[in-house]
Amino acid sequence: MAQGVSxxxxxxxxxxxxxxxxRAILRPLGLLGPPGxxxxxxxxxxxxxxGELSLVPGxxxxxxxxxxGLLNYLRILEPTYLRVLQRSxxxxxxxxxxxxxxxxxxxxxxALKAPKRWRNFLLVLFILPLWTSSLLRTYAWITLLRPSGVxxxxxxxxGLPTQNLMNTHWAVYIGMTYSFLPYMVLILYASLERLxxxxxxxxxxxxxxxxxxxxxxxxxxxxxxIAAGCLLVFVTSLGDFVVxxxxxxxxxxxxxxxxxxxxxxxxxxxxxxxxxxxxxxxxVSMAIALLLKYGDRNPEIYS
Amino acid sequence: xxxxxxxNSPLLSRTSRRRFLQGSAAALAGxxxxxxxxxxxxxxxxxxxxxxxxxxxxxxxxxxxxxxxxYTDDELAKQFTEATGIDVKIDVYDSNETMLAKLQAGxxxxxxxxxxxxxxxTEMIGLGMLTExxxxxxxxxxxxxxxxxxxxxxxxxxxxxxxxxxxTGLLYNSEVLTTPPTDWEYLWDNREILxxxxxxxxxxxxxxxxxxxxxxxxxxxxxxxxxxxxxEKLLDLKPSLASFKSFGWQDELLSGDLLxxxxxxxEGIPVSLENPTFKYVIPESGSSVWTDTIAIPTSAPNxxxxxxxxxxxxxxxxxxxxxxxxxxxTPNGEAMAMISEDLLNNKNLFPxxxxxxxxxxxxxxxxxxxxxxxxxxxxxxx
Numbered sequence: 001m002a003q004g005v006s007x008x009x010x011x012x013x014x015x016x017x018x019x020x021x022x023r024a025i026l027r028p029l030g031l032l033g034p035p036g037x038x039x040x041x042x043x044x045x046x047x048x049x050x051g052e053l054s055l056v057p058g059x060x061x062x063x064x065x066x067x068x069g070l071l072n073y074l075r076i077l078e079p080t081y082l083r084v085l086q087r088s089x090x091x092x093x094x095x096x097x098x099x100x101x102x103x104x105x106x107x108x109x110x111a112l113k114a115p116k117r118w119r120n121f122l123l124v125l126f127i128l129p130l131w132t133s134s135l136l137r138t139y140a141w142i143t144l145l146r147p148s149g150v151x152x153x154x155x156x157x158x159g160l161p162t163q164n165l166m167n168t169h170w171a172v173y174i175g176m177t178y179s180f181l182p183y184m185v186l187i188l189y190a191s192l193e194r195l196x197x198x199x200x201x202x203x204x205x206x207x208x209x210x211x212x213x214x215x216x217x218x219x220x221x222x223x224x225x226i227a228a229g230c231l232l233v234f235v236t237s238l239g240d241f242v243v244x245x246x247x248x249x250x251x252x253x254x255x256x257x258x259x260x261x262x263x264x265x266x267x268x269x270x271x272x273x274x275x276x277x278x279x280x281x282x283x284v285s286m287a288i289a290l291l292l293k294y295g296d297r298n299p300e301i302y303s
Numbered sequence: 304x305x306x307x308x309x310x311n312s313p314l315l316s317r318t319s320r321r322r323f324l325q326g327s328a329a330a331l332a333g334x335x336x337x338x339x340x341x342x343x344x345x346x347x348x349x350x351x352x353x354x355x356x357x358x359x360x361x362x363x364x365x366x367x368x369x370x371x372x373x374y375t376d377d378e379l380a381k382q383f384t385e386a387t388g389i390d391v392k393i394d395v396y397d398s399n400e401t402m403l404a405k406l407q408a409g410x411x412x413x414x415x416x417x418x419x420x421x422x423x424x425t426e427m428i429g430l431g432m433l434t435e436x437x438x439x440x441x442x443x444x445x446x447x448x449x450x451x452x453x454x455x456x457x458x459x460x461x462x463x464x465x466x467x468x469x470x471t472g473l474l475y476n477s478e479v480l481t482t483p484p485t486d487w488e489y490l491w492d493n494r495e496i497l498x499x500x501x502x503x504x505x506x507x508x509x510x511x512x513x514x515x516x517x518x519x520x521x522x523x524x525x526x527x528x529x530x531x532x533x534x535e536k537l538l539d540l541k542p543s544l545a546s547f548k549s550f551g552w553q554d555e556l557l558s559g560d561l562l563x564x565x566x567x568x569x570e571g572i573p574v575s576l577e578n579p580t581f582k583y584v585i586p587e588s589g590s591s592v593w594t595d596t597i598a599i600p601t602s603a604p605n606x607x608x609x610x611x612x613x614x615x616x617x618x619x620x621x622x623x624x625x626x627x628x629x630x631x632x633t634p635n636g637e638a639m640a641m642i643s644e645d646l647l648n649n650k651n652l653f654p655x656x657x658x659x660x661x662x663x664x665x666x667x668x669x670x671x672x673x674x675x676x677x678x679x680x681x682x683x684x685x
Contacts, residue, residue: 080677142554146555146560147560148559164499167499167545250544257683261676261680263404264404265676267675267676267677268672
């Protein structure tokens with residue numbers, strides 16, 4: 001900037017400035033380029049393609065595209081398909097709530113109460129199940145939940161009535177909560193670990209009882225973590241295919257299963273399948289938009 | 304329509320699960336590869352894309368086959384390689400639709416051979432995806448049993464050769480169910496005993512077809528009123544069903560958590576042979592009689608090797624040995640004489656003619672597919 005004062009200096013440094021400018025442009029490009037190209041090729045273009053196909057009513061593979069219209073989207077508004085969407089949203093919401101209720105105490109204990117030198121080890125133990133395939137873990141739940149399964153064996157051996165949970169919606173909630181709990185714990189742990197303990201002490205000094213401290217200090221401070229964890233669990237469980245298919249019983253049609261049926265089932269209606277995919281993408285985008293809007297602001301207010 | 308996942312023994316259920324994974328991966332690949340232009344998945348435009356690969360395959364003498372799991376075991380491939388010097392590579396799929404989607408998306412151009420089922424043969428001929436066979440290059444096609452000499456799905460076997468066939472029926476626990484099931488109606492009549500202890504196939508056409516058959520209609524009904532009647536009847540039974548399952552029912556059936564499952568004969572018969580408590584029965588009013596074939600896609604490289612493979616499998620001895628190992632019925636008349644007495648007398652594997660005559664092959668239903676899919680979504684979401 002200082003060089004700009006003398007005309008001679010300005011002349012001399014012009015090429016250097018241009019070079020710097022180019023470098024300033026190129027450097028982020030070099031960093032962002034590879035993932036950018038990847039995202040455009042693997043995310044943006046396919047999504048646009050799905051968007052285009054979703055506008056072709058009743059498109060079947062091998063047929064030429066004849067005209068565009070919104071019929072596929074209108075069809076989603078039929079009661080049958082709305083019920084499928086509603087069930088998917090219900091499964092996802094229920095799973096998110098269960099994960100939060102079960103995950104928060106665990107993350108709290110891990111981040112604040114557990115002995116420091118054991119923390120990382122305990123955390124690894126918690127993530128350990130993620131090292132095996134989710135399909136295998138879901139099959140394991142069949143062994144646990146079925147009428148002659150492990151859970152009923154334990155129940156009957158202590159004299160409690162047995163439960164036939166297999167092939168019910170409860171089985172789906174259990175299976176999905178189990179699958180996605182580690183994500184919730186991981187994110188909440190990261191959030192709770194950064195908790196400013198001095199604020200808790202100050203609140204206690206000023207006469208707040210533990211319950212008040214928790215609701216007024218701890219929860220607001222970890223709200224971004226809670227929001228991020230809930231979002232991740234909600235989004236992944238909304239698109240889950242394996243758990244409802246294997247554990248859900250005869251009434252467990254979800255949006256991801258419906259999309260699968262449109263592409264690989266008898267109907268082979270790629271147009272309708274694409275429209276359903278766009279709706280799923282929209283639902284996920286809306287969840288992310290909510291996170292961006294409400295997830296980050298609160299901590300600034302409280303800190 | 305997720306279809307058969309074949310396996311040799313009920314103890315091998317883990318293998319079957321892995322196959323489900325493979326199948327799902329293949330399904331994903333099929334969808335992922337659908338980089339289609341103006342004509343979605345036009346097979347014609349994708350054909351030349353892998354011409355280089357085709358040349359390479361020819362040079363190395365490699366034969367790539369896309370088939371059902373357990374349809375070609377290592378033994379068969381080994382014998383073929385010994386006889387002809389051609390290496391065999393096998394990929395598996397778990398439903399006709401998965402196979403079709405992959406081929407339509409251009410992801411199956413390296414396959415010289417596919418194993419479509421009857422109705423899929425008709426459909427693929429209509430789409431122009433199967434090569435018309437040069438009969439002068441085939442030896443032994445004239446040995447087919449009468450039913451398969453000129454089948455409905457492909458007259459004169461012009462685009463496919465019949466490879467195996469079987470039925471769809473009920474596999475049940477005979478210790479608990481003392482009055483044995485004989486027909487589909489059994490499910491409705493005994494719904495109290497069977498409540499949440501029975502499964503039907505997660506396969507629209509098979510399950511809806513069975514209900515249609517129990518109502519006296521055709522498996523291939525296209526009349527909306529008939530399909531709706533079947534839907535109503537299935538909906539009525541649904542509270543008593545444990546699930547719609549095409550695979551993974553074995554463990555639950557063996558442990559007694561399920562009492563009855565609707566299964567494909569290739570999966571049901573091995574279980575019944577291994578454990579006599581479990582019996583397979585073909586419903587009296589008629590079940591679906593399916594045929595799986597071998598065909599050459601129009602995009603196939605190394606067609607010479609494909610004919611070699613077809614001729615190899617048309618040999619009665621090879622066909623008979625495959626039956627003994629993999630438990631499906633052969634359409635090959637001469638092979639019948641070489642099959643062991645035990646298997647030949649198995650009424651489930653080779654049902655008597657009158658029962659077979661009542662059976663029906665699942666055929667393409669055209670526009671009615673959308674209706675089937677709609678009612679299926681209703682049943683599984685109501």
